[in-house]
Amino acid sequence: MDEIFGIPAPLLFGQLLLGLINGAFYALLSLGLAVIFGMLNVINFTHGAQFMLGAFVAWAMLNFLGLGYWWALLLAPIVVGLFGVLLERTMISKLYKLDHLYGLLLTFGVGLIIEGLVRNEFGSSGLPYRIPPELSGAWDLGFMFMPVYRGWVVIVALVACIATWLVIERTRIGSYLRAATENPALVQAFGINVPRMMTLTYGAGVALAAFAGVLAAPIYSVNPQMGSNLIIIVFAVVVIGGMGSILGSVLTGFGLGIVEGLTKVFYPEASATVIFVVMAIVLLLRPAGLFGRA
């Protein structure tokens, strides 16, 4: 099994793995966007900046406090999530009664502020973040070498996605959330504090983005632009999948990562644009998105 369709097998599997990893980040980020959008009706343009912030908090914890990767994986989402809670309480919540587009403009502005501040502090070039020793090295899978950390990212992202799905579909608080997404006024009438749920939902979505940021820190270099470059692709992923379904976002995220990886093997020139082309095709054939409700 040295060649598949005339392509050397290690190259094909290597790109497939890279695609799967990118897909893991698409899935985690689009999942957070979908959860926030479902509850708040706000498309969170700060999501990319919050992802980047997660990576930077991890870097700062290591370099200023001596707290390693495992602490960062736990604490960075909490720190950034609390920041999200603050943001929702002080600003975003003032806009619910207005046109939804104002929420978009506000979060875009906050994203610019965060990105600019981080660039002022740390510069535009990337900062290195070492792979934790427990996860360095590679497994020999027989047909290819698999860096342990990359496998870890895919597995953890999958677990995080499934856990989010379980919380929303199988727990009491998740049922409140789904009900409040359908009809907030009615749920409020039953005595559930809907504004607080919105705050917590936003905080959780932001924490998910920061969690993805920590996972990304050892793979991509930690730099101020890492979020904005990624989030525009994630917006396309969200348009393709539709924001109606949790599993839909996860499947679309991983699927498009793989499509991108395969494009790198067979037609590298198009690898940067293939997701946007898929978006155009989906919009022509199924405007509501693959899993969306019209």
Place this chain on the structure above:
Amino acid sequence: MAAPGGFSGSDFKAEETVFLGFTRTQLIAFLVMVAVIAVSPFFLYPVFLMKVLCFALFACAFNLLIGYVGLLSFGHAAYFGMGGYLAGHAAKVWGFTPEIAVLIGGAVGALLGLVIGWIAIRRQGIYFAMITLAFAQMVYFFCVQAAFTGGEDGIQAIPRGNLFGVIPLSADITMYWVTAAVFLLGFLFIHRTIHSPFGMVLKSIRENEPRATSLGYRTDDYKLVAFVLSAMLSGVAGGIKSIVFGIATLTDVFWTMSGEVVLMSLVGGLGTIFGPVVGAAVIITMQNYLAEFGAWVTVIQGVIFVLCVLAFRRGIVGEIGNWLRVRL
């Protein structure tokens, strides 16, 4: 039902129009604007003023969509940047005269707007914003790879050439008058569009699309035409900018440029005719004075975004209009 706090201008009693579809107040404001454009090159640096005019036209073109159709495009850099690239290429490599080059820029903007708009108008609201942003990023990646754009270097040393093949534009002041003329033509074109029967249908779509549909209007066709017009004028603005500065780069197609044009319109006042012009002047002036502070410009732009959305949604011109109880 009109969305509360939507992007519409203030609702004041319609004043009579006196000239070219201007109301009396608008006509006065327009004459003031023309006077400022005519006098300012004698006091201020013409190259700076030309930059303001290019971005003012760009912002006016953007505002045609958000202010009068209610469509938030987050990817207008694509039309502006591609218009700039093609105009620059036409002037430098193909050797066209500047007016033809700018027209080519406009045509490219329109063509790109037709393709992207045709797909994007299938969705509304925030999806529309995300789709236009994504397509603009696709155009950006195309420009990074394509040979004629010069990649990271951009197209440099674009000649200003001779207008109609006879009037040399190398002097800044001559170039300024041409830029001013292009801006005023574009401005009047947008004004005329808004106040035509076609523009009335656009506004009805902004206020209540289902009702416009039920009255028998094919709202998608109207939205697409508005989108193409807006993209065309953005292309013209990008084209004239390339001719003025002799350079077309990736900055003009990047998503930050799309954000800047949103900011200009927001600061000046969404859905006002003069707002984008004032907004462009404010933002360009700010960038000019803060250029040495590097990334702080981004931070300050973000802060202005947040302040405008939270406390200043009418923008400068919108607030003045509200204060004077007139539509500006």
